[in-house]
Amino acid sequence: MKAVVISEAGSAQNLEYRDVPTPKVKEGWSLVKVKGFGINHSEIFTREGQSPSVVFPRILGIECVGVIEQTTDALRLPIG
Structure with a gap:
């Protein structure tokens, strides 16, 4: 899957859009295909x-x- 990853503290230049392993879904969790996200404070x-x-x-x-x-x-959280 793709993700925005930061490897070390720094400026926005340190943000990297890259492939990462898809996590296994643990009990009580769900896997969401993200369509949009925000970066908060x-x-x-x-x-x-x-x-x-x-x-x-x-x-x-x-x-x-x-x-x-x-x-x-x-x-509680159906697929789809």
């Missing part, structure tokens, strides 16, 4: 290195819209 702080608990590399874009492709709870 906390992620800007992360990118700048102002979040000391963050480990790099890091995939940014936690706020998103998309389509559920896999799920472990089809009643």
Whole structure:
């Protein structure tokens, strides 16, 4: 899958759109094919290195819209 990844703290120039392994869907989770996402202020702080608990590399874009492709709870979050 594709993702926006930052490997080390720094400017927006450090953001990289690249292939990453598709995660396995754990119990209680779903896999979403993202159609759009936003970078919020906390992620800007992360990118700048102002979040000391963050480990790099890091995939940014936690706020998103998309389509559920896999799920472990089809009643609450159906595929589609």
